[in-house]
Amino acid sequence: MTSILRYLWGLLFRIFPCPTQTGLRRIGTPMRDSPVLVTCNFDLTLRRLRRALRGIDAWLLVADSKGVNVWCASGAHELNARTVVAVIKTSGIGDLVDHRTLVLPQLAGPGVRAQAIEKQTGWTVAWGPVRMTDIPRYLEHGIDAPMRRASWSLFERLDTALGSLFPFLLCGALGFALFGRGLLVDYVVVAALAFVGFFTIIPWVPGRLGLARALVVDLVLGGGLLLTELTLHNPAPRPRADWIIAMVLVLLYGGEVGGIASNLKSDLDPFMARLGMKKIGNVAFAGTIRTDLLNGWRRLVLDPTRCERCGACQAVCPQGVWLTPADSVARLVNEDACTGCTACLRQCHGAAIRAHRVDETAAGGRSAL
Ligand code: SF4
Ligand code: SF4
Numbered sequence: 001m002t003s004i005l006r007y008l009w010g011l012l013f014r015i016f017p018c019p020t021q022t023g024l025r026r027i028g029t030p031m032r033d034s035p036v037l038v039t040c041n042f043d044l045t046l047r048r049l050r051r052a053l054r055g056i057d058a059w060l061l062v063a064d065s066k067g068v069n070v071w072c073a074s075g076a077h078e079l080n081a082r083t084v085v086a087v088i089k090t091s092g093i094g095d096l097v098d099h100r101t102l103v104l105p106q107l108a109g110p111g112v113r114a115q116a117i118e119k120q121t122g123w124t125v126a127w128g129p130v131r132m133t134d135i136p137r138y139l140e141h142g143i144d145a146p147m148r149r150a151s152w153s154l155f156e157r158l159d160t161a162l163g164s165l166f167p168f169l170l171c172g173a174l175g176f177a178l179f180g181r182g183l184l185v186d187y188v189v190v191a192a193l194a195f196v197g198f199f200t201i202i203p204w205v206p207g208r209l210g211l212a213r214a215l216v217v218d219l220v221l222g223g224g225l226l227l228t229e230l231t232l233h234n235p236a237p238r239p240r241a242d243w244i245i246a247m248v249l250v251l252l253y254g255g256e257v258g259g260i261a262s263n264l265k266s267d268l269d270p271f272m273a274r275l276g277m278k279k280i281g282n283v284a285f286a287g288t289i290r291t292d293l294l295n296g297w298r299r300l301v302l303d304p305t306r307c308e309r310c311g312a313c314q315a316v317c318p319q320g321v322w323l324t325p326a327d328s329v330a331r332l333v334n335e336d337a338c339t340g341c342t343a344c345l346r347q348c349h350g351a352a353i354r355a356h357r358v359d360e361t362a363a364g365g366r367s368a369l
Helices: 002-012 043-052 070-075 081-091 114-121 132-141 154-179 181-204 210-233 241-260 268-275 289-295 312-316 343-347
Strands: 023-027 036-039 058-062 101-104 124-127 298-302 353-359
Touching: 002 043, 002 154, 023 043, 023 081, 036 043, 043 132, 058 081, 081 101, 081 114, 114 124, 124 312, 154 181, 154 241, 181 210, 181 241, 210 241, 268 289, 289 298, 289 353, 312 343, 343 353
Parallel strands: 036 058, 036 101, 101 124
Antiparallel strands: 023 058, 298 353
16 A cells, blocks of 8 residues: 555656665565666666566666656756665675676766766766666667667657646645636546646747746647637636636746757756856756756867767767767767756766856857867
């Protein structure tokens, strides 16, 4: 019963942490040559990972991420080299296997510095795929380009909608239950339709940023509701609280959808940085490399003389920004797609990648400083 409740909490309230026990787990019947995988201690991730690894024999190290998923925890540096080193040392995994290769989830790149793990433990880090469902194929055949690219398929978007919708739906429903019972059912229907519709059609909505796209969705939604009201019910409709709240929620969500999907650029953080807002809680805005990259105040620059051709930048970039051809230094091939996650900067062996400040006052445009 407790397990089902925890599952439902993780599924429907995943914007909140849901920690599970850290340490070593056996998947199948692992042997001394079985792979060693690392993950976070977010309950839902662990459940889904176990399902994805069905039929595989592996050792799984669950590192402390404060009960948050890999992408968010590594972005906030809650999942980091220290927490991974801690689970390596305390789990006794070194006595159970004959090799020293650790597979990290690719989306841990912004937070877990592989070189620090290698230096402190003697283990070698291999970067796994973005999606856990690709792990069996990765273990069988190794990594390929599609496994490294972050995606946001319809299923993933609807899954996100489910996890995000519920707390908002519940708060709004409670409000209507207390203060406007007549609109409760209407609100639930409109808000659910708005969220699911937004996440379903977002790839095809015009606009470069999530907020702009949310505005378009809101206009369509508002227009549709107004039309329905005019034709079916009321020839002179007045603004309705259920519509307004649902539309505001979509807008709020649109503003931060880039912070949720690993393949979209955040709108909220660079906007806050432009306002000069430094921090809310433990989330920093102004002065971070991420927001500077997103605002165009910095750009990625490669010093080819320092490149050690290690391939780490290509291995951790979920956007395919870097190419590391064999026997050649790295190349920036798709800079516009950069979401500023900072994984390449953190993992670069030779400190060859820098985020240089851009002087916008330089004559003739921008120049890297
Ligand atoms: S190029 Fe941009 S998106 Fe890719 S790893 Fe570096 S910071 Fe992240
Ligand atoms: S740029 Fe850095 S991470 Fe990329 S191949 Fe060169 S040394 Fe490695």
